[in-house]
Amino acid sequence: xxxxxxxxxxxxxxxxxxxxxxxxxSLITDNISESDTPYYRPKExxxxxxxxxxxxxxAKAPMAQTDPKHLSxxxxxxxxxxxxxxESEWNGFNWVNIDREMTKLTENDLMYRTATExxxxxxxxxxxxxxxxxx
Amino acid sequence: MGFLKTLDISASGLFxxxxxxxxxxxxxxxxxxxxxxxxxxxxxKMVVLRTDPSxxxxxxxxxxxxxxxxxxxxxxxxxxxxxxxxxxxDADKEGHLLKPNxxxxxxxxxxxxxxxxxxxxxxxxxxTRQMTLKxxxxxx
Numbered sequence: 142x143x144x145x146x147x148x149x150x151x152x153x154x155x156x157x158x159x160x161x162x163x164x165x166x167s168l169i170t171d172n173i174s175e176s177d178t179p180y181y182r183p184k185e186x187x188x189x190x191x192x193x194x195x196x197x198x199x200a201k202a203p204m205a206q207t208d209p210k211h212l213s214x215x216x217x218x219x220x221x222x223x224x225x226x227x228e229s230e231w232n233g234f235n236w237v238n239i240d241r242e243m244t245k246l247t248e249n250d251l252m253y254r255t256a257t258e259x260x261x262x263x264x265x266x267x268x269x270x271x272x273x274x275x276x
Numbered sequence: 277m278g279f280l281k282t283l284d285i286s287a288s289g290l291f292x293x294x295x296x297x298x299x300x301x302x303x304x305x306x307x308x309x310x311x312x313x314x315x316x317x318x319x320x321k322m323v324v325l326r327t328d329p330s331x332x333x334x335x336x337x338x339x340x341x342x343x344x345x346x347x348x349x350x351x352x353x354x355x356x357x358x359x360x361x362x363x364x365x366d367a368d369k370e371g372h373l374l375k376p377n378x379x380x381x382x383x384x385x386x387x388x389x390x391x392x393x394x395x396x397x398x399x400x401x402x403x404t405r406q407m408t409l410k411x412x413x414x415x416x
Contacts, residue, residue: 240290240291240294244401247401248280251279254409254412258412262416
């Protein structure tokens, strides 16, 4: 069962998760840097939704799967992520809540680290197979 | 993921303490204000807080973990300070002047509490972060 053991789907998901968290990180740091800008509205990205969209197979190559063991089509390249204006409270100057942005920064950092750690362990597993398989 | 919720709870603490600080700043700035839009001297403001039940009811345990929410800002109904100052334009015929019911000692104490609670929330957040990072090392 190559597909069950394969690194494809997990690798794809983790790679996409890191890309999305990276993108979200830049959005959050942007919000923080704009916290002194009058009438600035913070930008946000829905991680769950973005990942779900990123994992959708590319529509261009529909492959028929007549057997569950057939390879499933790979997800296409990440399209533009859905960035929206964050719902937040007017603070008399703009809409940036610095505590919230810092929390999101920590949150996002932890998500990124979790994804990269999982990716690293996947690679370690692969290395182990290569090393031990030839013996 | 669990740690996201914990961080959100700490964040609500940070937000609320910042609001309390706003109110204290307002009280201190208006300690001597005798004219307001509503008429009369400034009255000391206070915050009212309430627990914010989590919107995720998937686990019963989550019901016990609640973030904090700002219910509202109310006025302190305690009597105003009366001082004798006949030269002041807002003094009455006898020369008595009503001043805001802001007590400097109370405000400074509240400020200290707000600061410490804010710090405590930051420490809670840091700990959550460290715990999650440590968990990533399991079995490495």
